[in-house]
Amino acid sequence: MCGLIAITGTPGSAYDVFFGLMNLQHRGQDGAGILTIDTKKVGNFHLTKGSGLVENVFSERSFKTLTGQAALGHSRYATVGRNDPNMLQPFLDYKKGLGLGHNGNIVNFYKLRDELVSTEGVAAGWVESDSELMLKILSIELGETPINFETTAHAVKGLMERVVGSYSIICLTGEGDIFGFRDPDGIRPLCLGKRETADGTTVYALASESIALNFLGFKDVEEVETGELVYISKDGEMKRRIIRQDSISPCMFEWVYFARVESEIDSRSVYDSRFKLGQILARDIKARGIQADVVVPVPETSRVSAIAVAEAMGIPFRELLIKNRYVNRTFILDDQESRIEAIRRKLYPISHEFDGKRILIVDDSIVRGNTSKQIVKLIRQAGAKEVTLLSTCPPLVSPCYYGIDFPSAKELVAYGRSSEEIAEELGVDHVIFQTIEGLKESLESQSLCTGCLTGTYPTDISSGLDFEAMRTRDRESVVKKSSC
Numbered sequence: 006m007c008g009l010i011a012i013t014g015t016p017g018s019a020y021d022v023f024f025g026l027m028n029l030q031h032r033g034q035d036g037a038g039i040l041t042i043d044t045k046k047v048g049n050f051h052l053t054k055g056s057g058l059v060e061n062v063f064s065e066r067s068f069k070t071l072t073g074q075a076a077l078g079h080s081r082y083a084t085v086g087r088n089d090p091n092m093l094q095p096f097l098d099y100k101k102g103l104g105l106g107h108n109g110n111i112v113n114f115y116k117l118r119d120e121l122v123s124t125e126g127v128a129a130g131w132v133e134s135d136s137e138l139m140l141k142i143l144s145i146e147l148g149e150t151p152i153n154f155e156t157t158a159h160a161v162k163g164l165m166e167r168v169v170g171s172y173s174i175i176c177l178t179g180e181g182d183i184f185g186f187r188d189p190d191g192i193r194p195l196c197l198g199k200r201e202t203a204d205g206t207t208v209y210a211l212a213s214e215s216i217a218l219n220f221l222g223f224k225d226v227e228e229v230e231t232g233e234l235v236y237i238s239k240d241g242e243m244k245r246r247i248i249r250q251d252s253i254s255p256c257m258f259e260w261v262y263f264a265r266v267e268s269e270i271d272s273r274s275v276y277d278s279r280f281k282l283g284q285i286l287a288r289d290i291k292a293r294g295i296q297a298d299v300v301v302p303v304p305e306t307s308r309v310s311a312i313a314v315a316e317a318m319g320i321p322f323r324e325l326l327i328k329n330r331y332v333n334r335t336f337i338l339d340d341q342e343s344r345i346e347a348i349r350r351k352l353y354p355i356s357h358e359f360d361g362k363r364i365l366i367v368d369d370s371i372v373r374g375n376t377s378k379q380i381v382k383l384i385r386q387a388g389a390k391e392v393t394l395l396s397t398c399p400p401l402v403s404p405c406y407y408g409i410d411f412p413s414a415k416e417l418v419a420y421g422r423s424s425e426e427i428a429e430e431l432g433v434d435h436v437i438f439q440t441i442e443g444l445k446e447s448l449e450s451q452s453l454c455t456g457c458l459t460g461t462y463p464t465d466i467s468s469g470l471d472f473e474a475m476r477t478r479d480r481e482s483v484v485k486k487s488s489c
């Protein structure tokens with residue numbers, strides 16, 4: 006999962022992109038990059054990227070070189086190769102005059118890379134990540150033609166015929182144009198906004214989430230449609246076309262966990278969705294006759310759902326698990342040992358408030374169960390009488406091939422276990438998961454990717470097992486192939 010933003014037609018575009026990235030930081034904390042183009046001289050790209058948080062990568066000095074009317078920014082979340090600076094984006098093809106940022110994961114990466122080596126004469130080892138692969142394929146599909154809306158539409162069509170997986174892509178050309186497109190199943194998000202300037206011209210921007218554009222004063226933010234290409238010239242002319250649509254399958258995890266609560270994804274408020282997830286869970290708890298004295302969220306994502314649960318149950322909501330905000334999300338740390346250690350450092354309970362009480366803990370999801378086990382241990386030690394764990398997400402039972410880092414089913418605590426067995430494993434009295442019907446009701450959509458919940462995926466995943474084997478091998482040897 007990564008954060009993307011691109012803007013054209015405004016002086017100081019790098020500043021806008023920087024502040025946009027600050028609002029997309031939650032989508033990736035491994036590194037960031039900004040690419041600009043000074044359109045006074047075609048092909049005059051400037052690129053700065055580095056490991057770490059956005060505010061640590063860029064300084065005042067960076068903006069002296071990141072000049073130009075158009076800019077593209079990327080914040081990286083890697084599932085593999087986390088510490089490899091070569092994997093930071095945007096990637097740039099100087100020869101073609103094209104920079105690219107990618108959010109997603111290409112399922113047939115290894116197959117496509119082998120094809121490029123054997124049929125296109127690409128040197129083995131040239132393409133180290135699926136995002137570089139996307140840039141290479143796009144450049145090949147564009148050929149020697151100049152980059153404009155029609156040639157790009159033709160190239161994106163060719164790319165969509167070859168590539169299987171999830172991808173939202175944004176690009177910056179040597180002319181100062183920007184364009185973006187979403188995969189034919191719309192798995193990863195991308196939105197478009199416009200802003201009027203003082204002299205009456207319109208500036209367009211593309212970003213992963215509406216919060217980044219709203220923060221920068223962009224209005225009328227709308228989704229880039231599934232399989233759609235949006236092309237914006239440096240003069241502010243915007244053209245769009247749906248290139249290919251196979252299904253409408255946005256990732257349900259965007260609303261449940263990943264996106265900022267202020268954002269709208271596919272025109273559905275993340276806040277409203279999380280609130281509804283809580284209301285539906287409360288309905289289920291009441292139906293089962295489970296009693297409780299207090300509702301406690303696992304910070305941060307589940308707070309809105311926990312408020313909804315407390316309201317619907319008529320019992321107090323209390324923030325009794327305190328987060329050290331300077332520890333990164335446990336979910337995106339490299340290995341099991343680091344995750345357990347990070348949980349210990351990350352959360353601390355207000356112990357005396359748990360003593361003798363029946364507690365409802367609300368979490369956004371239960372992946373490996375490490376966080377839940379640690380929390381339950383702390384709460385039990387503090388004297389809780391009864392602990393019920395609520396998950397706003399249904400049980401995760403299958404791998405994600407589209408860029409979320411729970412790749413192996415056997416790592417998932419819900420895999421092959423009943424609710425009673427999961428409760429026993431986690432040390433709680435009851436565990437209650439959202440149902441898939443409840444999830445769809447909350448997100449007001451019947452068209453979602455639910456691959457990790459059902460094992461049925463929107464794309465062909467026949468390359469998935471190879472992908473898993475290769476990725477595991479890469480993880481173990483800490484080489485570069487990476488997802489974003």
Ligand code: SF4
Nearest residue numbers: 256405407454456457
């Ligand atoms: S498999 Fe799950 S996590 Fe992955 S894209 Fe689909 S819904 Fe999202």
